[in-house]
Amino acid sequence: MADLSTVVDGLKLPNPFIIGSGPPGTNANVIGKAFDEGWGAVICKTVSLDAAKVVNVQPRYGRLRAAGSNEIIGWENIELISDRGFDVWIDEFKQLKDKYPDRVLIASIMEEFRKDAWVEIVERCQEAGVDAFECNFSCPHGLPERRMGSAMGENPEILKEVCSWVMGAAKVPVWAKMTPNVTHIEDPTRAALAAGCQGIAAINTIRSVIGVNLETLRPEPTVEGYTTPGGYSSKAVMPIALRMCMEVAKVIRDEFPGRTLSGIGGIESGNDAAQFILLGADTVQVCTYVMKVGYPCIKPMLDELSAFMDKHNFKSLADFKGHSLQYFTTHYDLVHRQAEARKAKAAAAKPQTDGKQIKADNEWRGDDFVKQSDALARG
Numbered sequence: 001m002a003d004l005s006t007v008v009d010g011l012k013l014p015n016p017f018i019i020g021s022g023p024p025g026t027n028a029n030v031i032g033k034a035f036d037e038g039w040g041a042v043i044c045k046t047v048s049l050d051a052a053k054v055v056n057v058q059p060r061y062g063r064l065r066a067a068g069s070n071e072i073i074g075w076e077n078i079e080l081i082s083d084r085g086f087d088v089w090i091d092e093f094k095q096l097k098d099k100y101p102d103r104v105l106i107a108s109i110m111e112e113f114r115k116d117a118w119v120e121i122v123e124r125c126q127e128a129g130v131d132a133f134e135c136n137f138s139c140p141h142g143l144p145e146r147r148m149g150s151a152m153g154e155n156p157e158i159l160k161e162v163c164s165w166v167m168g169a170a171k172v173p174v175w176a177k178m179t180p181n182v183t184h185i186e187d188p189t190r191a192a193l194a195a196g197c198q199g200i201a202a203i204n205t206i207r208s209v210i211g212v213n214l215e216t217l218r219p220e221p222t223v224e225g226y227t228t229p230g231g232y233s234s235k236a237v238m239p240i241a242l243r244m245c246m247e248v249a250k251v252i253r254d255e256f257p258g259r260t261l262s263g264i265g266g267i268e269s270g271n272d273a274a275q276f277i278l279l280g281a282d283t284v285q286v287c288t289y290v291m292k293v294g295y296p297c298i299k300p301m302l303d304e305l306s307a308f309m310d311k312h313n314f315k316s317l318a319d320f321k322g323h324s325l326q327y328f329t330t331h332y333d334l335v336h337r338q339a340e341a342r343k344a345k346a347a348a349a350k351p352q353t354d355g356k357q358i359k360a361d362n363e364w365r366g367d368d369f370v371k372q373s374d375a376l377a378r379g
């Protein structure tokens with residue numbers, strides 16, 4: 001039977017599934033529920049020193065359903081960080097650590113570009129007993145207007161400076177949560193790791209417009225007739241999240257060995273989690289799926305990850321962490337490998353099995369177009 005437990009940056013987790021920062025970690029009540037259901041750790045909804053500046057609107061979610069079904073595949077939110085008072089949070093961190101001393105509670109924090117604010121939030125949260133920090137450098141809406149969130153995460157120089165303030169005050173591990181709304185996620189990753197952060201969490205939501213209502217002609221979610229671009233999450237973002245985690249994992253492998261990665265984005269099953277771990281993640285985070293189906297989804301996720309490991313005879317997460325990174329290469333190299341493979345096949349005088357495939361763009365035909373596209377696809 002596979003062992004799902006793991007130690008990440010000294011934090012002992014019963015399994016790699018973490019509640020990602022958002023509504024599923026929005027107060028002590030729901031965080032307790034997550035621990036009771038068996039989640040490996042919980043990251044609280046992002047807290048800041050002055051919640052009075054955080055004013056949310058309703059509605060603040062927009063959902064995209066798969067064509068012809070009711071399944072939600074994409075989710076946009078224009079929700080801000082926690083609107084609950086900092087002192088309330090500090091009390092709740094203490095209560096949670098009293099009640100669940102062995103469970104890992106991670107404080108998601110965000111502040112303005114002031115050293116004293118970052119130092120204060122770190123010191124007060126760690127006095128309350130939190131086990132680690134995740135710095136939210138990645139919220140794409142609302143907060144950038146105050147030069148917070150992704151306004152910091154998009155700028156490696158500012159990010160490095162803020163991370164060094166945090167590292168100067170933190171006595172527990174610190175993860176920097178990356179925005180996907182950059183061209184090269186490697187740049188902010190390097191900045192955070194160079195400043196000494198133990199880990200990277202990726203990704204936060206992708207800047208988006210979920211759709212336009214064809215009756216009212218207003219973009220959604222519509223608040224008093226207007227909207228603002230928000231953050232996209234859920235199943236549809238997983239391919240983008242996997243790509244970005246792969247890029248972060250390569251930076252860690254090649255330049256900062258020993259640092260860690262928490263993979264996030266669209267995870268809904270044990271097999272989804274296995275893919276993030278194969279691309280180098282130490283842990284995985286789930287946010288929107290818990291909003292769709294509730295906390296008990298942890299159980300089938302654990303079973304499925306365990307079954308995947310048994311099938312491949314992996315005894316621990318370390319047995320397959322990062323295994324699939326080795327299979328990424330350049331497109332140039334793919335062309336070279338395919339030419340070599342075809343040469344070898346011809347030399348062995350075996351009949352061509354891919355005769356119907358397009359070899360050059362002038363072979364595409366209008367009448368057989370879909371069949372020709374199919375022949376070039378896998379899955």
Ligand SMILES: Cc1cc2nc3c(=O)[nH]c(=O)nc-3n(C[C@H](O)[C@H](O)[C@H](O)COP(=O)(O)O)c2cc1C
Pocket residue numbers: 020021022023045046075077079080081082108136139177203204205232233234235237264265266267285286287288289
């Ligand atoms: C409604 C909602 C609120 C969120 N609030 C926060 C937040 O306060 N802090 C944060 O770091 N990420 C926040 N996130 C982002 C998630 O933690 C996560 O990075 C993102 O949604 C992708 O993962 P998922 O597809 O599993 O939700 C929020 C996401 C949603 C859907």
